[in-house]
Amino acid sequence: MGGKVSCTLGEVKQRADFIVYWGGNPAECHPRHFTKYTLMQKSKFLPRGRKDRTMVLVDIRETKSAKASDIFLQVRPGKDFELITILRALIKDQNVSDEAIADTGLTREVLDDLVQRMKSAKFGCMFFGMGLSMTRGKHMNSAALLTLAAEMNAFTKFVAMPMRGHGNVTGADVMMRWQTGYPFGITFNRGYPRYNPGEFSTVDVLVRGDCDAAFIIGADPGGTMPQPAIDHLKRIPTIVLDPHVTHTSKLARVHITTAPQGIAAPGTAYRMDEVPLPLKPPLKSPYPTDEYVVRRINEAIMAKPFWLPDGSQPQMLTAQV
C-alpha cells in the first residue's frame, strides 16, 4: 500500500482549495510560495483566490507561517508519525484511543474537524518540509504522509509533495534517477549503481571514514555537518568547487572558484515539483562554470588508466541479490 501522489505547482495554483504545510515554514524559507503557487492566486476554479482556500499549518512551533494559516496545529515534537497514522485511521472511521490522540498534543475535536475538512475539499495538497523529513523517523514520516495523501483519494482528490530547499537539489535528484535509477546515496564501486541511503549517504560515509577522497560541489558540509564528518574531510584529500571560499574550501587540498549559477553560469534548474527552468545569467564572471571545470576533470581522468582493466569484468550482470 501507499505510494506517491503528486502534481505540479500549477495544479495547486489552479485547483487546490485545501492546503496543508507540514513541518515547514514557507513564510521565511520559501517566501513566494504562498503568493505565486498556493494561497493568493485566483484561478478559473477558485475565482476569489485566498477566500476560496483553506490553509492548515502543522508544526512543532508557531512560526511566522502560522499567521498566514487558517488553522494551526501544534504537534508535540517527534510525534508527526503518530499523528499521520491517527489521521489515516480517522479518515477510514477506525477507532483511535483518547490517549493516542492526547499523546500528539492535539484534541479529538480538532482532528475530527480536520478530517471533515479534508474530505469535503475538492482538491487537497499537502506540502511537507524539513521539519517532517529531517527529524526522527525521517523517511518513515514522509512515506506515511504520502500514503495518507494516496488514501485520501478514496474520498476526494489529494496530492502531496516535498518542500525542497537549497537551490537545485531537485535537479540532482531527478537526474540521478534517470542516470542511475536512484535519487541519492549511490555507489558505483562494483561498476554499476547501487543504493542504500543509510550506508552510502555522505554523513554516514564520512563518520565511518569510508571514503579516501572527496569532491564537494555546490554545498558546504564544512559548515553544516557533524564534527566527526568534518574531521574526516580534513584527513583525506578534499576538492571543492564553489563561487566562494567556504568553510570546506579552508580544509580542502584543492579549491577552485567557479561562477554562480543563474547569475553568471547558464544552464537548467529544477523547481521543487520537478519542472525544469532555464537560467538566464546577466553577468560575465571571471571564473569558469562548474560544468566546465568538472568536464575538464573528467577529461583529465579519462586520460589516465581505467580502474577496471579491460576484459576483467563482464559487460552485464543478470541476477543481482
Added chain:
Amino acid sequence: MIRITGGRVYDPANGINGEVRDLCMDGGSFVESVEGGRTIDATGMIVFPGGVDVHTHVAGGAINFARAMTPEDHRRTQAFIRTKTRRSGLGGMAPTTFATGYLYAGMGWTTVNEAAVPVLSARHTHEELADIPIVDKTTLTLMANNEIMLDQLENGEYERAKQVVAWYIWAAKSYGIKAVNPGGVAAWKWGKDAKQLTSPIEGYSKLTPGTIVTQLAQICEDLGLPHPIHLHCNNLGAPGNISTTIDTLKHLEGRRAHIAHCQYHAYGGDDWDTMCSETAQLADYFNAHPGITTDAGAVLFGDTVTITADGPWQHLLYKLTGRKWGNLDVENETSCGIVPYTYRPSNLVNAVQWASGLELLLLIQDPWQVFLSTDHPNGGCFWRYPEIIKLLMCADFRQECLKQLPDKIKGKIRLAEIDREYTLYEIATSMSAGPARALGMPKKGNLGIGSDADVVIYEEDEDVERMFGHPRYVLKGGEVVIEDGEIRETPEGREFLIKPACDPGIDDFMRPLFEECYTMSFENYPVELERIEHAEFADCLGSTRS
C-alpha cells in the same frame, strides 16, 4: 563503409521477402556500392531493417517517477557495467536512460517513439532522451486534455485550436500529438472520468470526448503531421469498453489515425467477472478500414510497473491491487499514474488481457496495420518483445501457454481457435516497416538506397525467442553497435522534430492564457532548439518548411 553479404534479406517496404542480397552502407545511409571497408559475411543469416517502436515510455517525468518507486526492482535486475568509454546502467521494469539504449539496440531496435510527453515536462524529456544512446527518437506531445485547446473547441474556434496545437508542438520540440482519454483526464483532476463520447465533459457545456477526437484528428491532417493523431481511447482497461473504442473509431469519420495499445480497449462484459475478449469486433473494424493503424499493447505475464497518462485507470488499478500508487498531475495538460503490477496467468482478467493482445496481432490481417508493442512498461517491458514474436510465430507454443490459464477462461477468449503463424516477412513488417510508415519516417524501417543504415542480423535459430533476443549484429547509422551479444559502440542518437506552420500572432494570443494557467513564464516555456541533441527536421505533408 560496410558491406553485408550473403544474408537472406527481409525488407517489406521494398517487397523483398527472404532474397539473398548484399547491402552496402556509407555515411550512415544505404548506398549502391562501396569500395573497401569492412565486409560482414551474413551467409545463412537473416537480415531485417532495425526495429521501430511506435509506442513506448522511456523518458520524462512519468517513467522517472516509476524509477523512483521501484528501487527494490533495480536490485534484482540486469546491470550494465561501466567500461572506460561506456556509462553504467540498470535494466528492469523502468531501465535507466543509458541501459534503455543498450537494451533496445541489444535486440535490434533502433528507433523509438516516446509516446506521451506533457508539455510542461518536455524540457525534462529531451534531457533524458539525450542520455539514451544509440537509438533515434521522436516524441509526441499530450494534447487532448489541454485546457487552452479545449476552450477553443468548446467555443467553436477550430482555426484557433489548430494554431494552439501547432504552437505546442514546436514549443515542446516534438514530432506529433497524442490524445489520451480525451476529456477524461481533465475531468479526473476533479476525481471524475469521461465515460461517454457524446456527453459533455465535466466543466464544459458543449464539448464532448467525441468532438475532441474528430477535431484533433482533423487538426493533425490540416497541419500535415507525418504521424496522424495518436489516440489513446477513453475507458482504458475497463470491461465492456469495446463499445467506446468502436464509437471512437467512428468519430474519426475516415480520417487517418493510430490507435495506441488496442489490447486495453477490446473488452466485452459488464464487470471484472464477466470481462471477456472482444478482439474479433475490433479486428473486423481494422480489417475494413485500412487507413487506421494500431499497436498491440500486448501483455506478458510477470512483473512490471504500469504508467500511463490515464490517471483514472491507474486509480482503478490501485484499488484493485492495493499496491503502491503514484500519480502526477501536470498543470493544464494531463495526469499520470504509476502502479507496480504483476500479470498472472491464474488471474482471469490478466489471462483475458494476455490473450487479447495476441488475438489482435493475429486477427488483424495486415501486419502494416498492427505493430508489436507492450506499451512499455505497462503490458510488459520492451526487452521482452522476443517472447511476443515467438508467440506469434509458433502456434504450438501458444497452445502450450494456453494450458496455464484457468479453466474458467473458456468462452472468454478466441486465441485457442486461431492457428495463424507470422512469417518472418510479417514480423519484419510489424516490428519495423509498418511502424516506420505509420510514424511517417521514410528513411526508417526499410533497407532501400538512401535510407538510414539501421540493420539487425540474426543467426537462424529454431528457438525464435533466442534468435530475436540475441542478434548476431546490430548496425545503427551504418556503424556496428552490437556484435556477438557485446556492445561495441554507443553513438548518440538523433531526435526527429517537425515545425508545423504557425500563425505568428499566436504568441500574443497564448501569452495571457498561458500565464493564467501555468506557473512558469511564457518566454521560458518553449524548449530551446539547442537543447535537442542532433535535431533532425521532418517535413510536414503537403507543405514546405520555411
Added chain:
Amino acid sequence: MSLQVIDNATCTFCGCVCDDIQLHYDETRIHKANKACVLGTAWFLNHTVEHKYPDALIDGKKASLDDAIELAATLLHEADMPLVYGMSNTTCEAQKECAALADQLGGLLDSHTSL
C-alpha cells in the same frame, strides 16, 4: 551608463525557482531584482563580477586553474573510494558531469537530500 534589463530571469536560491524575476544590471553587478523576495534579492545583489577570490587554491596557496584541475584529477583517480557530494547550488549540466565523474571513478555519489 543606463542599466540593462533581463525579463523572466530564474532565481535558484530556494526550491520555488521563480522564473519571473526582472534583473537590472550593468557590467559589474545586479542593481535591482524586481519581483524577487528578500532572500532572492540578497542572492542576486550579493554577487559581482569582481575577482574577489583566487582562481584556485592548492593547500591554501594561490594556484592556477589548470594546476588545480590536474591535481584534482590525480587525487580522485588515486583514491579507492572517492566521494562526489553536494550538487545543490549548481546547474543540471554540472550535475550530469558529476554523475559521470562518480561513474567513471567507481565512487560514491550523493546529494544534499540524504542529509
